[in-house]
Amino acid sequence: MDVRFESLDLPLYSPGNYILIAGPCSAETEDQVLKTAKELHEGGVKIFRASLWKPRTRPGCFEGVGAMGLPWLNRVKEEYGMLTATEVANGLHVAESIEAGIDILWIGARTTSNPFLVEDIAHTIAKYDCQPVVLVKNPINPDIDLWAGSIERLSSAGVKRIGAIHRGFSTYADSLYRNPPHWQIPIELMRRYPTLPMLGDPSHITGKRALVPEVCRQSLDMHYAGLIVESHCNPDDAWSDAAQQMTPEELLKVTSKLKLSRLATCPMPPLDAWRTELDQLDENILGLLSKRMRIAEQIGYYKRDNNLSVLQTNRYQIMQQELKQKACNLGLDDKFIHKLFAQIHEESVRIQHKICDEE
CATH class of the missing domain: 1.20.59.10 (Chorismate mutase)
Structure with a gap:
């Protein structure tokens, strides 16, 4: 399928000239959201992320505050001038987010694996004249056609600005990483769709904050357009994925030293x-x-x-x-x-x- 992608038209993180989306894994409280956003904003981050709906493997885990957190993200926009991003898993999440003014929606790995949910999301977005940017995470399993199919469903429905997020893949084997990157799969996706912007998600790839800096660097070396990284004002007390989140100060020490080694639109040498x-x-x-x-x-x-x-x-x-x-x-x-x-x-x-x- 011949698919062309429009520019995401997102502001760049100025020290390195790449897209940087940062914020906590989950929006927990209004104070936590605003404190984290303030610290990131002061470091030059222009796009704030926080999940409101959290699909979890087992019941009883924190599954997000839901639509209650949408006004918190609006305060981030109003007080710090940041764009906002959150995860959606169905058409209802999409409608609530767009009507609340969320700028960027991403589709999580579990949802990407379900074509029916992707169709629901795609056709809901297409109903709106003012569409958000939509980022598609790779599916849990290393299945490039499933990833590509989700992207094509969005494009076919009329979604304009689409990007991909590489968050790694689940594995049965022991690995240094929580979700091994299998770099060859995003490389192949970029080969199939040369104009598709790709963002790296080092937080979910590594599962450990100490490993995040190296995977940030690798992602930009792979000609990705940017990064989406988890940052929490008090990560050790985070309600979800505490081990992989960094404080804003820790994150900014890393990101301020990174830059694109080449233009992100250049193909990677074989x-x-x-x-x-x-x-x-x-x-x-x-x-x-x-x-x-x-x-x-x-x-x-x-x-x-x-x-x-x-x-x-x-x-x-x-x-x-x-x-x-x-x-x-x-x-x-x-x-x-x-x-x-x-x-x-x-x-x-x-x-x-x-x-x-x-x-």
């Missing part, structure tokens, strides 16, 4: 994209190895408690034969795979011997 994808795959391999060694450790305790031999030669030989066949099916060199898994097996045996020697 070599850079491939290297980034390799880095992500290497990280995934490390996560899987870590998980494998922990399972080997559990097996070691079981063998010790049940007086079983650590080294079971028949099992090892069968495993190597199976891996050789699988390597051939995947077009991999079977000698390389033999050497690789010999080293992995040797480390597993070492771990189990160590456990058995603890008696």
Whole structure:
């Protein structure tokens, strides 16, 4: 589908000449919203974010203040001249937000995964002559077609200003990040839609405030148009996602030193994209190895408690034969795979011997 995207026409964060949207994960109280907005405004941030509706995995968690928080965001506009942004998950949220004067709406990862909700949101927005900017987060699972489909649904319905947010993807494997970035997926989305503005969401990618600065830098190096980052006046007491939020002071120390390395509209050189994808795959391999060694450790305790031999030669030989066949099916060199898994097996045996020697 041939889709062209209009400029978001959003103010740039002046130290680095990129879009910066910042504010708490959730609007909790009017005082919390205004205090955070004041501190961000004094640091030059022009766009304030706060979620009013919070889709949560399990019941009983804080699910947002809802429409009650819309007047709080209006006070941010009136007192600090900032644009405001919030998440919407259905047509009712859209209507309430637009009629309250919210400037930017984003569609969360769970909602992006549901085409019916995206259709509802798209057709509700299209009814209004004065439309907000709409940003679409990637779906929870690494499915680029689902992400692209949500964007195309909005465009087909007549939504004018659309951007994307890269917030990382869920994973079963162990990872340094809460939601591993899988950079190759947003790179491919940008290749498909060269005029689509992309924003990075380092807060949700990392899940840890200490890791946010590095992913901010990586996002801008990837030619993203900007960042959407969570910032709270007292993050340790936040009602949601406390570990990934930064104080305005901490955030501004990071953002004031960042800048776009090239124009965000320039395509990423293929070599850079491939290297980034390799880095992500290497990280995934490390996560899987870590998980494998922990399972080997559990097996070691079981063998010790049940007086079983650590080294079971028949099992090892069968495993190597199976891996050789699988390597051939995947077009991999079977000698390389033999050497690789010999080293992995040797480390597993070492771990189990160590456990058995603890008696």
